[in-house]
Amino acid sequence: MSPEAYCQDKAAQSGSSFYYSFLFLPPARRQAITALYAFCREIDDVVDETREPEVAKVKLAWWRDELERTLAGAPQHPVGRALAPAIAAYGLEGGHLREIIDGMAMDLQPLLYPDRASLDLYCHRVAGVVGVLSARIFGYRNPATLDYAHALGLAFQLTNILRDVGEDARRGRIYLPGDALVRHGLTAADVLALRDGPALRALLHEFAASAQAQYDRAFALLPADDRRAQRCGLMMAAIYRTLLTEIIQADCAVMHQRIALTPLRKLWLAWRTWIGF
Numbered sequence: 001m002s003p004e005a006y007c008q009d010k011a012a013q014s015g016s017s018f019y020y021s022f023l024f025l026p027p028a029r030r031q032a033i034t035a036l037y038a039f040c041r042e043i044d045d046v047v048d049e050t051r052e053p054e055v056a057k058v059k060l061a062w063w064r065d066e067l068e069r070t071l072a073g074a075p076q077h078p079v080g081r082a083l084a085p086a087i088a089a090y091g092l093e094g095g096h097l098r099e100i101i102d103g104m105a106m107d108l109q110p111l112l113y114p115d116r117a118s119l120d121l122y123c124h125r126v127a128g129v130v131g132v133l134s135a136r137i138f139g140y141r142n143p144a145t146l147d148y149a150h151a152l153g154l155a156f157q158l159t160n161i162l163r164d165v166g167e168d169a170r171r172g173r174i175y176l177p178g179d180a181l182v183r184h185g186l187t188a189a190d191v192l193a194l195r196d197g198p199a200l201r202a203l204l205h206e207f208a209a210s211a212q213a214q215y216d217r218a219f220a221l222l223p224a225d226d227r228r229a230q231r232c233g234l235m236m237a238a239i240y241r242t243l244l245t246e247i248i249q250a251d252c253a254v255m256h257q258r259i260a261l262t263p264l265r266k267l268w269l270a271w272r273t274w275i276g277f
Contacts, residue, residue, distance in 0.1 A: 003082035004031050007038035010079075020266045021235035024274050025138075032086035032137045033232070038079045040100060040130060047107045048171075056108055060101060067097055090136045096129040107173065112188050114178045116210075120154070122175075127157035131233070138232050142223040145230060151218035152233055158211035159244045162204060166255040169194055176203065196255040204252035208244060215241055235270040242269055 001009075011019045011034050018037055022030050043063055050056035070080040071087065071094045086092060103125025113119040131153025132146050140146070161168075161175040168175060174191050181187060184203040191200075215237065222230060239261065247259050261269075 001078070003078040004035070006078035007031075007034045007082045010038040010041050018236055020239065020263070020270045021232045023267075024235065024270065025232055028089070029137055029139070031082070032090060033134060035079065035082035035086050036092070036130070036133055036137065039083055039097070042077075042079055043101055043104045047104050053108045057105075060105055060108075064098070064101055067094070067101065071097075086137065092133050092136060096133050099125045099129045112174050112178045116177045116180070119175060119177050123154050123157040124150075127153040127160075129153070131156075134233060135230060139229040140226045141229075142226050144221060144223050145226040148218055148221035148223075149230070149233060151214065151221055152237060155211060155214040155218055156236065156240050158207070158214055159240050159247075162207055162211060162247055162252070163243065163254060163259060165191070165204065166194060167258060169255070176207065180206070194255055196253075200255065201252050204254065205248070208248050208252060211244055212241075215244075231274060235273040238269045238273045239266050 011022065022033055022037070025033065043060070046056055046059045046063065050059060066075060066077050066080050069075050070084050073084060075081045075084050087094075087097075103122055106122050106125070113122065128150040131149040131151075134153075135146055135149030165176065169191050172192065174188055176191065178188070180203055181191070184199045184206075186199055186203065218237075227234070242265075243259070243261055246261070247254060250259055253259075
């Protein structure tokens with residue numbers, strides 16, 4: 001299997017909303033963004049699928065070394081071999097790729113983010129910089145487009161956090177800021193025990209409103225002259241913002257279920273956005 005086919009399989013198997021927007025890109029850019037996505041998935045899988053934190057740390061250390069090999073032009077893993085040409089072709093910064101691993105490593109710590117600022121650092125690392133790297137692959141002329149892409153990446157991550165509150169709690173993870181829990185009369189133990197109720201729902205609706213505002217901030221930053229080049233990101237936004245709307249309409253009932261869009265609906269939303277340009 002070629003490195004490109006490996007990354008394609010990795011992306012397709014994930015069922016991610018991102019995959020459906022990739023389908024509309026020209027071949028070279030599609031291969032590049034698929035390689036970037038596969039890199040993120042490999043790192044994320046280390047954290048999510050490795051039960052022993054110390055083993056996960058060893059695996060992440062291997063990926064740090066592999067990234068350095070990739071940046072030096074000597075990758076070993078299929079994802080590294082697929083990613084190396086994209087790094088050269090689209091000017092992907094090694095510092096941003098390193099930050100992705102740093103962000104994923106934060107998931108290995110039994111950490112409750114004390115406030116929104118500390119949560120934003122995590123979101124910057126695992127999503128904001130991914131948005132910037134993606135925007136470089138999609139193509140841009142105005143540097144302000146990278147600010148838009150960073151902001152949009154944060155919006156995606158906030159949506160993911162809201163969707164996965166119950167799933168993350170079952171894994172012993174909480175991404176709702178600690179000060180917000182206190183403000184609503186909740187504790188980390190309440191979330192980890194999967195206790196649903198009016199206080200939690202109020203907090204989740206507040207969190208959803210902040211995610212909605214983040215989408216608005218991102219769209220306001222996108223220069224008009226780069227809208228067409230960035231339409232792949234806007235396709236992702238159509239899917240993710242629709243998901244956010246579904247969660248809100250379901251009264252943020254995410255503690256005991258995973259609210260998701262069907263593959264057909266994701267594809268339809270992507271196509272509808274694409275033909276709008």
